[in-house]
Amino acid sequence: MNQVSIIGLGPMGQAMAAAYLDAGYAVTVWNRSPGKDTALVARGARRAATAAEAVAASTLSVVSLIDVDAAYTALADADLDGRVLANLSSDVPEKARAAAGWARERGASYLTGGVNVPPAGIGREGASIFISGPGEVYGQHRAALDVLGATDYRGADPGHAQLYYQLNMTMFWTAYTGWYQAVAIARANGLTAADILPYAGYTADSMRAFYEGSAPLADADDPDGTAARLAMCAASLDHVVHTAADSGVDTGILAAHAALYRRGVDAGYGADGTARLLGLLASPQAAAAR
Structure with a gap:
């Protein structure tokens, strides 16, 4: 019978364990605080008293914790020799690389993952997960990981799955915050979120x-401004900032965006396109290297 252990039963870990139960796996679960496994145990999951016991129960352990440091704490006493850890917790690329080294020193194989859907999307059509780490280990356990979502292998570097994931999160969080900024302005003017949703x-x-x-x-560092000039973009952002201010809504986030475009105009790039933003966003060291 296919076996898997789930380390961590927050909303994501619970959804992962449920997906494996749905797929007929023998599932062992562990969580630091009690009570989160009740429904899963009622469905047939096995409760482990410790994380070490959960790891011992299956060759593959899927880790879903707040970050890499939490995994170190949870697995400190576990015998990892010969085990496979698929850490699907969010963290930064460098910490993912360090964790892979930590696991290797203890005899374990280590895969990093970045989950591109919320818990409700786990195991459903359209779910996707970035995976990186040793290709042969991924190949051996791909079928099990695909139960959670279609895996997108990003190569042997254990940091790459987190890099791709954090790039997606960069776009997601700025867009999601922009939505609430718009809703706040709408509400200040007598509209609702439902009014602007379409x-x-x-x-x-x-x-x-x-x-x-x-x-x-962007890839060509082409500053062509035919489609959108920085000066035009800066003017548009000024209008957005003033609309928020006139509505009595906080402008901090919007002002930061406007300042970036204005900096480009002040540097003499007003007639250039938005690819110029890359130079403005790069660190001085990175800019010099290019």
């Missing part, structure tokens, strides 16, 4: 065309 959907859908159009220019 237009938010249109804007979100249209972003794909902006990404596709700007990617070649």
Whole structure:
């Protein structure tokens, strides 16, 4: 029988354990605080008293904790020799690389993952997970990991799955915060989130065309301003900031965006395109290296 252990039963870990039960796996679960495994145990999951016991129960352990440091704490007393850890916890690429080394020193194989859906999407069509680490280990356990979501292998570097994931999160969080900024302005003017939702959907859908159009220019460092000049963008952002201010809504996040574009204009790039933003966003060391 296929076996897997789940380390960590927050909403994501619970969804992962449920998906494995749905797929007919023998599932062992562990969580630091009691009570989160009740429904899973009722469905047939085995409760481990310790994380070490959970790791011992299966060759593959899927880790879903707050970060890498929490995994170190949870697994400190576990015998990892010959085991496979698939750490799907969010963290930064360098910490993922360090954790892979930590696992190797203890005889374990280590895969890093970045989950691209919320808990409700686990095991459902459209779910995807970035995975990186040793290719042969991924190949051996791909079928088990695909139970959670279609895996997208990003190579042997254990940091790459987290890099791709954090890139997605960069876009997600700025867009999601922008949604609430818009809702706050709407509410200040007597509108509701429901009133602007259709237009938010249109804007979100249209972003794909902006990404596709700007990617070649960004990769070529092409400052062509035919489609969008920084001066035009800066003026538009000023209007957004003033609309928020006139509505009595906090402008801190919007002002930061506007300042970036204005910096480009002040540097003499007003007639150039938005690819100029990359130079403004790069660290001085990275800019010099290019």
